Amino acid sequence: MALSEDRPINDRARELLEEHRDSIYRRTDHMFAWLMLFQWIAGIGIALWVSPYSWAGRTQYIHPHIWSALVVGGLICSLPILLARYYPGKAITRQTIAVGQALASALLIHLMGGRIEAHFHIFGSLAFLAFYRDWKVLVTASIVVAVDHLVRGLLWPESLYGISLFGWHRSLEHVGWIVFEDVFLIYSTWISCREMTVIANRRAEMEKMQAEVEREVTERTREIELQRLVLQESHERLERQTIELRKAIESSEGANRAKSAFLANMSHEIRTPLTAILGFADVLLETGDIYKAPVERIDAIETIRRNGSHLISLINDLLDFSKIEAGKFQVENLPCSLHRLIADIRQLMQVRAEEKKLNINVEYSGPIPEMILTDPTRLRQILMNLLSNAIKFTHEGNVNMNVGLVGKAPNRRIQIDVTDTGIGISEEMRGKLFQPFTQADGSMSRRFGGTGLGLTISKRFAELLGGDLTILETSHTGTTFRLTIDPGPLHNVTFQEPETTYSAPDLEKSKPSDTKNALRELKILLVEDGPDNQRLISFLLKKAGAEVDMAENGELGYQKATAASESGSPFDVILMDMQMPIMDGYTASTKLRADGYNGPIIALTAHAMAEDRNRCIEAGCTDYTTKPVDRAKLIELIRFHAEAASV
């Protein structure tokens, strides 16, 4: 029985010692069973070899040694072998074996003619008996040897001592040698038993420790199992929450998608009529003897144009803000000349500033990189917004821009401070300024216009460009906004000194001198489903000198373009509306490109989001422009692609 924790260690040690002893006894019993069997056979062999026959003159007889070896030898080993077989490990067995082994020694000595060498069998037998590690068997065997000597010494003294008289001292001498060996063997047995006791004690201690360790392991395992169950429960709860969250996210994404789709559709639906409204307002202003018209009519047309432009601006801001809120707004990372960009913006805004007799000053505090990596469109949008606000809220004085490079690598930033001498911002509104749909007060919108989204979007753009937009200071004498952006890596970038800054080209020079006849001799296919836009755009194109053919949807456009190409007079440019019934512009463009059509296709769409451009290009369009139509830009785009195609 293994040791339990509450069992005395000495009991277990005793039990282990007994087990060990029993094992030794059994093993030695079996060893002696085989040894005695071997001795029996050997005795018979010796008798046959040494004294096979006894003789009387000429007559021979089987020698009595043969019978002695066979019968006495068999008798000697029979009981020990039987006991070793059926009662191994018992005291009676090893005591019988001790007696048998001593008698076997005596028999073998007789069979071998009493030679002195044969007597060593006794010493060998005692050594073998010491395997039992039981001193009692040594005593038993020694007693048998002593009795044999004493009895034989008394009966036949000469056979033992060479003289005819029995002498105690001779017997004691013989027995003395046996005792001499016994002393060593018994001592060795005692030592061995002591070691066995020590081993048993250690093993019992080890078992006790093992039992303690097992108990500890069991407890720990139970604790771990409990922890595992708790963890499993937490995991399952977390999984449930994850599923719920995923559903919520999916639901939210679905709502976002719906919102985006709604905004895109709304943008399209609003831009399409605005295209006609603004376009025809322009037409009204430019056609006929407009100078003869009453001032009220011209004011009315101007009002239509201004409000239309405001509406376009509002839609653009709403689209941008919506995309930013949805986290889907992606900025580009393009090389950009900061000098040129600022010069362009300054020149662009200077016109509006001059209307209020303001001046825009640009200062550079030290050299700035010739080229930076940023999204120039968004940077332009931010700066335009800042300048626009500065001009809007400044009645006299000027607007200053201070541009510089601040910080140390790798945290260098472009810093642009826009300072005006305007009315300032109250402390109350300062914290709310970058929140959407917030303006200084309700009257602002009425007084100055604007959607209330400009600064919000600008700040988000600044963050997307790796920087920030903050109010540096504000008072009733003016306000300073600080814009910082990440210029990207500046290794191997040359720096420009302020005096070498780029001088923006004159807008007047860059504008096409005249749109009249700009598209002369060009054959254009206009694929457009809206009748108002058909009339407006075809009017603009025709006025620019182009020959315009019309198609009401993508399928008709595809057929007309294919037919023209097959007849050998393909269109110079196809203007493709993308949102049409029957077949949309994407499908029509894709089919045309699949048929090998190489001419320029310019997408004309009310979808003004960034991914819409990519979608158009992927569908096979050469370029992209949005509604409402900017007449000059459209004509310039058509002319550019027509010339590029002809080259």
Place this chain on the structure above:
Amino acid sequence: MYDQWQQAMKEDTQPRGISHAGRSLLPVIAGIWVVLIGGAFTALLGYHNIPGQRSDHGMVWPINHSIKLDTQRPNLMVFIHPQCPCSVATLNELARIQAVCGVRLNTQVIFYSPTEMQWEDTSKVRQALAIPNVHITNDADGQLAQQFGALTSGHTMLYSGDGRRIFSGGITPTRGHEGDNLGRKSIVQYVLDGETDCDRTNVFGCPILVTPSEVVINSRGSEHGVK
């Protein structure tokens, strides 16, 4: 020893729970076993210690034509049955005597040699030939043995130079056993000192000639020789 066995029996039978039949039979079997072995050993030892027949009443060198008495030295006559396994011990003892006495003795080993039996080259003869200063004589049909009265293989007789018999008996302690014995000791003592305490011991060996009833079997024969 008996106590230990009793204790062993007690240890085995009480705590281990051997069956009742086992408890009652084990001591009986062990007792029978001890008695049988004791009897067998007694018989074996008795056989070893029962002396052979002899007929050596003549106290002087008998007249014969085969072996001449050496008047200058003691004469040692050893009668051997060439097939007797017990006589190996006698020849070994003779070798020990010769090792001590050497040429001081005229030693004759007389091998029984019955006609029609080719026993001139047995292991005993070869063993005798290996002993230095020993003369080998073939005793045809045991005539010399008859004359000297040696009826048992291993019978040894010592005669003085003037033909008196000094010693008659065996030179082994028991049948076929070697070791210190009265016969060897007496012969060596006489050769070295000219006198001996014992003139007669028992002879242990196979009968060379099976005769006469006049041979007296006396297990204490050696005592006759004690002066």
